[in-house]
Amino acid sequence: MALPGLALPNSQIVLSAACTGPHVTVGRPSRARFVYSLTSVNRKLIVSSSSINNPYTTAGGMQQVAAGEDEHELKLLGTWRGPFAMRVRLALNFKGLSYEYQEEDLANKSDLLLVSNPVNKKVPVLIHNGMPICESLAILEYIDEVYHGIGPSLLPAHPYQRARARFWATYIDNKLVAPWWKMFVGKTDKEKDEGTKQTLAAVDMLERALRECSKGKPFFGGDNVGYVDVVLGGMVARMQGTEALCGVELLHATKTPLLLAWMERFGEMEPAKVVLPKVDRLVEFAKMKRAQRALI
Ligand SMILES: N[C@@H](CCC(=O)N[C@@H](CS)C(=O)NCC(=O)O)C(=O)O
The missing domain is CATH 1.20.1050.10 (Glutathione S-transferase Yfyf (Class Pi); Chain A, domain 2)
Structure with a gap:
């Protein structure tokens, strides 16, 4: 499927989040990538493989992320066969959020995975605007909080x-x-x-x-x-x-x-x-x- 976007230098791709096809492959030959959008969220999605701000290893810590900000960048490191990354993909899809998906070879983990989850070295890792979030249940809660009001809520209100x-x-x-x-x-x-x-x-x-x-x-x-x-x-x-x-x-x-x-x-x-x-x-x-x- 053709990519409805514009390739930028430095591995950056700007897409309209209103891409309608269920699967848009943003291929770098070595790793499978996947961007999915269910609904047209009226925002711009920036997909990038730029540097990672790692709150687990740097003193910088997490920045406050405003829900509904105009631009966001979501990248998920996962594996197709495991239940943990799958639940995150399901959550992103049910909320209608666009994201880039990177399939990991767990026998040969990417540098991005190792630097993003240096403690457990496991998938899934969600990288939001350069900030890695680890552990699937924590990721689900993060998605639900940051994208509150976008798509259905996952956790109940009470x-x-x-x-x-x-x-x-x-x-x-x-x-x-x-x-x-x-x-x-x-x-x-x-x-x-x-x-x-x-x-x-x-x-x-x-x-x-x-x-x-x-x-x-x-x-x-x-x-x-x-x-x-x-x-x-x-x-x-x-x-x-x-x-x-x-x-x-x-x-x-x-x-x-x-x-x-x-x-x-x-x-x-x-x-x-x-x-x-x-x-x-x-x-x-x-x-x-x-x-x-x-x-x-
Ligand atoms: N408690 C973790 C479990 C994650 C997990 O076990 N991931 C497996 C894949 S299904 C993994 O990355 N294994 C690689 C390894 O153990 O080296 C979560 O909920 O995210």
């Missing part, structure tokens, strides 16, 4: 509901994402069985959480996709691939009817559809990685 949403997001990380990994790559059958039991228990609990949080509406966030939806949304492809990868039926029409319907509904929404990996591709890749691990 502090109590906000606390509950954060609780379930942490629950998903600790009780679903981590055990799922154990179920998938456990070193022994015992470890895999433990992972499977814990994952299934988490799914049951999330069915109850969805019933309570949604109050009969389609999402954890109620009528709209919210914080917990995008956090769990990062796991959708893995959940859909679980049977093929682990031989376990994770969601069940009678045991977890709400979650099953949620997953289908979520996966069909345009902001999710354009970014969620194809399940077959994920399954094939994950099997290959697991086989490589077994040989080590």
Whole structure:
């Protein structure tokens, strides 16, 4: 697709944020880049690979960023197959924000990743006007605060509901994402069985959480996709691939009817559809990685 923008020196590209196509590739040959816009935010987007002001390593610290400022620059370092970067892409897409996406090779991390997240050296990292933000849940909150009033809010307005949403997001990380990994790559059958039991228990609990949080509406966030939806949304492809990868039926029409319907509904929404990996591709890749691990 042609880039509706103007190339500038020093790797800078100015785009109209009103680019309408779902995918605009801004290719530097070595790394995949991706700029996405769902709605036309009436602003200019500046995409740049210029210097990074790192609040984790420099005394300079974070500058105050005014929400709704006229120009912004968002770049996300991620990986297509992980749930953590995926939740950030989902959040950006649901809020209709344009961003540049850089796919990281985790076996050969870019200098930009290493300098942006020198502590954990992990993705995702969101770089906003040169300021890196690390840890997916912190990034989601940052996006929601800085772009308050642009697109739907992720976190609820009421502090109590906000606390509950954060609780379930942490629950998903600790009780679903981590055990799922154990179920998938456990070193022994015992470890895999433990992972499977814990994952299934988490799914049951999330069915109850969805019933309570949604109050009969389609999402954890109620009528709209919210914080917990995008956090769990990062796991959708893995959940859909679980049977093929682990031989376990994770969601069940009678045991977890709400979650099953949620997953289908979520996966069909345009902001999710354009970014969620194809399940077959994920399954094939994950099997290959697991086989490589077994040989080590
Ligand atoms: N708690 C982190 C987890 C991030 C994470 O584990 N990222 C993985 C990819 S899915 C990673 O970068 N791994 C590279 C490594 O461990 O070296 C978050 O929520 O952002």
